[in-house]
Amino acid sequence: MSKRLFNFCAGPAALPEAVLQRAQAELLDWQGKGLSVMEMSHRSDEFVAIAQQAEQDLRELLVIPDNYKVLFLQGGASQQFAQIPLNLMPEGGSADYIDTGIWSRKAIDEASRFGNVNVAGSAKAYDYFAIPGQNEWQLSADAAYVHYCPNETIGGLEFNWVPQTGDVPLVADMSSTILSRPIDVSRCGMIYAGAQKNIGPSGLVVVIVREDLLGRARASCPTMLDYAVAAQNDSMYNTPPTFAWYLSGLIFQWLKEQGGLDAVKRINDAKQKALYSAIDGSELYNNPINVADRSWMNIPFRLADDRLDKPFLAGAEERGLLNLKGHRSVGGMRASIYNAVPQAAVDALVAYMAEFEQQHG
Structure with a gap:
């Protein structure tokens, strides 16, 4: 039997050994059904139950309020850099972004393709070694949302506080910090996280979005990228990454254990x-x-x-x-x-x- 080594990869990252062993045991024959989860119809009763359990477990772990939708989508967090303005920034609108590192800047560059981006605060003055206090920010009165990255995976810079944005929805890229400790989901209008760090294997992105923010997508937003369409179809408008979803569900169970x-x-x-x-x-x-x-x-x-x-x-x-x-x-x-x-x-x-x-x- 091969030896498991210690893996410090930033992503795709280490997965719990107990989860991998369970997936291995179920790989060829999931719960006596005679086939793998990878071979199941995503619309079968069996997989729908897997998906629903995964969502329920994630809701319990994060204490997600009932007025938030949980979406299991594709494209990773990087696709969200475009998907967010397409859904939340109206044509000709603007949004505030906080620059604390490489991932923040990637989000800023992509959002700039769809509207006016105001870089309301930046760690550049601190050589990206410190986060500017909110007293240094210049937030806009008409911003559609405020976007920030609570934890910069590459630079190792992390907020130990949550920005105050009043009635303007706060959007958080929590790819590398979600599930590491409790959070107050209600402080954000939307949270998104690529799976390949603390959620599960790559190929999946989890979006937690307040219901009142659905249905705002601009007319040019592709159907596949519309959060409302995803919510209406339980994240199964098309065939989802079923095996990644299943493995993520196992990890949620492991975290509860x-x-x-x-x-x-x-x-x-x-x-x-x-x-x-x-x-x-x-x-x-x-x-x-x-x-x-x-x-x-x-x-x-x-x-x-x-x-x-x-x-x-x-x-x-x-x-x-x-x-x-x-x-x-x-x-x-x-x-x-x-x-x-x-x-x-x-x-x-x-x-x-x-x-x-x-x-x-």
Whole structure:
């Protein structure tokens, strides 16, 4: 039997071993039906039950209010960069965006194709190492919505507060932070999240949208991209990514078995504290992010001498510590410690970092 190694990939990310084992056991014959979930009609009673259970479990985990629709869509979070203005920004309208890193800027660039984007706040003045306080923002009175990315996967910059936008709907890209701890869904008009970090495998994006925001799509919005159409058809206007949906449902069940998001928060808090403590207590490693704005899920760090990067990564691979290389746009290292990454993985990484520093410090 092959050995499972510790995977720190930013996405597609580690999946819970118990979930993979269950999926493996059900792969050829799902619950005695004689076929795989991948071979089922998405309109069969069996798959509809899988989909409904997944939604119910997600609603329970996040305590999603009844006046929000939960959509399981395709195209990933990047497709939402266009889908959001097509649905929420009227022709000739405008929206406010907060720039805190690469994913925020991608959203800004795409939305600019569909209307006027006001960059109401930016971390550029802080070299993207800190989040500007809302007192520094210039929000518009006529914005259709305010968009922000609570956690920047690449830069490791995270909001520890929720913006106040009054009656203007707040739209949040929670791809790399959703399900890591409890959130107040009602603070947002819409939340979206690519699945391949804390939800499930790639190929799926979850959208949680307040019902009063449905039906606002501009006339030019393609039918497949209209949230109202998706909601009316229970996310099955066309054939959805059924296997990714099923696996996500298994992960929701697994999270409930861990004790829900209060328990998950305690685990994740312990993991991030252990890793940041190792970085801050070192003379070889450093994390440049303002302490109050540090990400729990994506922890970038650099070595004092870039020439040590390759030997560090080689040694990590030898010890079964995978995917620690930082994003190509920023370099250095990055450890993504999503829900499925256990404390043992963080402990192993911390031990290796100490060993490497002793040898090369």
